[in-house]
Amino acid sequence: MSQLPTLRQLQFLIALAEHGSFSRAAEAVFVTQPTLSAAIKELEMTLGTVLVERGARGAVLTHAGEAVLERAQRVMAEAEDLVIAAQAAGEPLSGPFRLGVIPTIAPFLLPKVLPTLRIKHPKLEVFLREDLTERLFDGLRERRLDAALVALPYESPLIETKSIWSDEFLFACTPDHPLAGRKTLDPSMLEDEPLLLLEDGHCLRDHALAACSTGTARSDFAATSLHTLVHMVKSGLGATLLPRMAVDAGLVDQMGLEVMPFDPPVAGREIGVAWRKGSARAEEALQLGEAIRESLTGQA
Amino acid sequence: MSQLPTLRQLQFLIALAEHGSFSRAAEAVFVTQPTLSAAIKELEMTLGTVLVERGARGAVLTHAGEAVLERAQRVMAEAEDLVIAAQAAGEPLSGPFRLGVIPTIAPFLLPKVLPTLRIKHPKLEVFLREDLTERLFDGLRERRLDAALVALPYESPLIETKSIWSDEFLFACTPDHPLAGRKTLDPSMLEDEPLLLLEDGHCLRDHALAACSTGTARSDFAATSLHTLVHMVKSGLGATLLPRMAVDAGLVDQMGLEVMPFDPPVAGREIGVAWRKGSARAEEALQLGEAIRESLTGQA
DNA sequence: GCGATGCCATAGCTATTATCTATGGCATCA
DNA sequence: TGATGCCATAGATAATAGCTATGGCATCGC
Known part of the structure; x- marks a missing residue:
């Protein structure tokens, strides 16, 4: 069984895709650029695939990156749903x-x-x-x-x-x-x-x-x-x-x-x-x- | 925005539900019992809900726990799909x-x-x-x-x-x-x-x-x-x-x-x-x- | 009753890693 | 050709995930 990525890494990838730049994405998720940089690299390592094309004008997702992004958004949405469901189950109608x-x-x-x-x-x-x-x-x-x-x-x-x-x-x-x-x-x-x-x-x-x-x-x-x-x-x-x-x-x-x-x-x-x-x-x-x-x- | 749980915590919860005991679940996911114990407690903290009823004869999920479990399984399945999709996108037909x-x-x-x-x-x-x-x-x-x-x-x-x-x-x-x-x-x-x-x-x-x-x-x-x-x-x-x-x-x-x-x-x-x-x-x-x-x- | 057993929680320590600051390299653009 | 913007790297540090050891508390068998 292969290693799973972290929700945090997926969150970073989504931000990166959205902002098109490591620095701005980092800002958006309140971490520094090296942190996000390392996290994306780590994600690419665990997935065994290059997800991002780094360029001087910013970052663009590769084809594989797009595929992963789509699923990452699903996973994140599901995870957020889980939190809401838990709160709702713990104390309904609040x-x-x-x-x-x-x-x-x-x-x-x-x-x-x-x-x-x-x-x-x-x-x-x-x-x-x-x-x-x-x-x-x-x-x-x-x-x-x-x-x-x-x-x-x-x-x-x-x-x-x-x-x-x-x-x-x-x-x-x-x-x-x-x-x-x-x-x-x-x-x-x-x-x-x-x-x-x-x-x-x-x-x-x-x-x-x-x-x-x-x-x-x-x-x-x-x-x-x-x-x-x-x-x-x-x-x-x-x-x-x-x-x-x-x-x-x-x-x-x-x-x-x-x-x-x-x-x-x-x-x-x-x-x-x-x-x-x-x-x-x-x-x-x-x-x-x-x-x-x-x-x-x-x-x- | 509330804190998200960790995929690892969800994985632990799934194992716990499956084995009905902290110790055996811990064994199943190759960690020690205190580790899994702490992780579940941490999960309960971030969700703000008690998920497990601890007893002398083992552990049983609460109603909220069942609700979370169901979604946790979905999240994990999606995450595993993501890994597969990434590998497939990186090198198709391999x-x-x-x-x-x-x-x-x-x-x-x-x-x-x-x-x-x-x-x-x-x-x-x-x-x-x-x-x-x-x-x-x-x-x-x-x-x-x-x-x-x-x-x-x-x-x-x-x-x-x-x-x-x-x-x-x-x-x-x-x-x-x-x-x-x-x-x-x-x-x-x-x-x-x-x-x-x-x-x-x-x-x-x-x-x-x-x-x-x-x-x-x-x-x-x-x-x-x-x-x-x-x-x-x-x-x-x-x-x-x-x-x-x-x-x-x-x-x-x-x-x-x-x-x-x-x-x-x-x-x-x-x-x-x-x-x-x-x-x-x-x-x-x-x-x-x-x-x-x-x-x-x-x-x- | 009363140890024996099994289970979970806690404490303290360690190893890992996530994150930060500082800095360097490398394109692009005026 | 400097100035700017962007990403990568290095080194330090703080956070945390995990382990060992141990304690408390039920349940069960005698």
């Missing part, structure tokens, strides 16, 4: 946690949930990022996020999800709408009803359309947020579907709109937590989802 | 190379190819393993093999392939067969022709059936190798399809059988090289395939 939330959930869920979360997990520091599902998932894949709250179903490679809450859709319209005044509604009644929806890219748009397969979207107008959406409904541009969570949070209060549920089986969307497959904080993501569910049922 | 070959290729291809390979790449030490495709692919996934020569198409997760050679199918029958004496053959002529084939599991069986979609396999007899197959044909049990490579290698010499090609477009199978996705020797696998192709065309 420390900085980068959570993405989609815009149709964030303003209605977070005010309810964050205070309880802060009490139950005082060591947890939640950093929030609001964005569309696809971009949140990109963030998960690129390790910029630890977890995300999104609406399901939503398939995406390398992403795993767990549903934590069912969010029912409600029909919203002006009082002079033909369907106004009803207690409940059947999706089939929305046939030929031009629905006002969010812009393309918002998963709520697709989920709403899926919920009432008979309804059609107005193609001439679309809203950029749920708040503007209800205002557009109010001004007579059409009816829409709203998540109950948003209505409960007071989205349509004092708007003078009619809001009614559907007959069972109730149409809706699932709210769930998502994480990168193999993430060091996958377990924590699940626990966070559970904590959110509890805090929702606790004060529902 | 050193030990574990090559799997399916039984319907091995006896006919290897005698042609291995001698040239030995001359062109004298430092390459090829270790051969003959088995069915699926088991070879298992070997690739479990890192017991570096590459495999198989017949394509053959989809399998985590496996990548590259075709290197087209192997035409030939029709073989006894001289008293109705189709005997023809120059060429159309697949449609095999309708209702009961074909004698290899046992289930051999991809050649499936590829042969795919080549002539009209033909049907005899379900009462099946051969375990191409050599027994031709003997069974000879004894009148039925006709069959043989890869040209095997015929060229003398499979039916002095057997008194009729062998004829198909009309274009010629039916056949692709012979290709396969490797584990992300393998440290993926590049070498490709090069090996290229070398084999060259050695085939060189003396075809």
Whole structure:
């Protein structure tokens, strides 16, 4: 069995590749140039291959160096994951946690949930990022996020999800709408009803359309947020579907709109937590989802 | 940024988990018990978590320890891959190379190819393993093999392939067969022709059936190798399809059988090289395939 | 009970090596 | 042709990885 390189050596190689010069790379990793120089030489010795072409204008990786660099980055990333996983396993739901939330959930869920979360997990520091599902998932894949709250179903490679809450859709319209005044509604009644929806890219748009397969979207107008959406409904541009969570949070209060549920089986969307497959904080993501569910049922 | 653990510490942890005792683990990695003890303690310090429960009857990993262990094994595997990749990049096609070959290729291809390979790449030490495709692919996934020569198409997760050679199918029958004496053959002529084939599991069986979609396999007899197959044909049990490579290698010499090609477009199978996705020797696998192709065309 | 045994932790020492400072050689560029 | 920037080497030192010896503490067999 051949000798293994040191993580430190790999770290130095990565810095060297990044900065293209022994001296600057050394500076970047807070050692002196001879130290880094010796470490790279040592690495080349243990690997039995020249990794770097030294020149007067700096250093360039050889072909073998590039191959090693790629794997070195993987090894370092795995090692860093290990550290995070260890900390997470030692004390779950503590420390900085980068959570993405989609815009149709964030303003209605977070005010309810964050205070309880802060009490139950005082060591947890939640950093929030609001964005569309696809971009949140990109963030998960690129390790910029630890977890995300999104609406399901939503398939995406390398992403795993767990549903934590069912969010029912409600029909919203002006009082002079033909369907106004009803207690409940059947999706089939929305046939030929031009629905006002969010812009393309918002998963709520697709989920709403899926919920009432008979309804059609107005193609001439679309809203950029749920708040503007209800205002557009109010001004007579059409009816829409709203998540109950948003209505409960007071989205349509004092708007003078009619809001009614559907007959069972109730149409809706699932709210769930998502994480990168193999993430060091996958377990924590699940626990966070559970904590959110509890805090929702606790004060529902 | 938190301090990273050492590969050595991870190695110690893996040994400890495997042996369940500090003393025996230490022995296994050729250090003394206090050394390993100190290293594990140091690891626990840098991770900020207790990984091991010390008891009088040995050591057991904590929950966090299990989580770290799993990732530690990944990191170590990646690091070992890095070493191999470096050596491969430094001097491709050298050193030990574990090559799997399916039984319907091995006896006919290897005698042609291995001698040239030995001359062109004298430092390459090829270790051969003959088995069915699926088991070879298992070997690739479990890192017991570096590459495999198989017949394509053959989809399998985590496996990548590259075709290197087209192997035409030939029709073989006894001289008293109705189709005997023809120059060429159309697949449609095999309708209702009961074909004698290899046992289930051999991809050649499936590829042969795919080549002539009209033909049907005899379900009462099946051969375990191409050599027994031709003997069974000879004894009148039925006709069959043989890869040209095997015929060229003398499979039916002095057997008194009729062998004829198909009309274009010629039916056949692709012979290709396969490797584990992300393998440290993926590049070498490709090069090996290229070398084999060259050695085939060189003396075809 | 009570040594005997096996296991892990600690202490103190040593050898190794990682890192630093200082310096030299060698290209490139003004 | 000096000046500059870059990497390699040398020598000294601090950090640490490892070893030997030993102690404490359970468990087990008698």
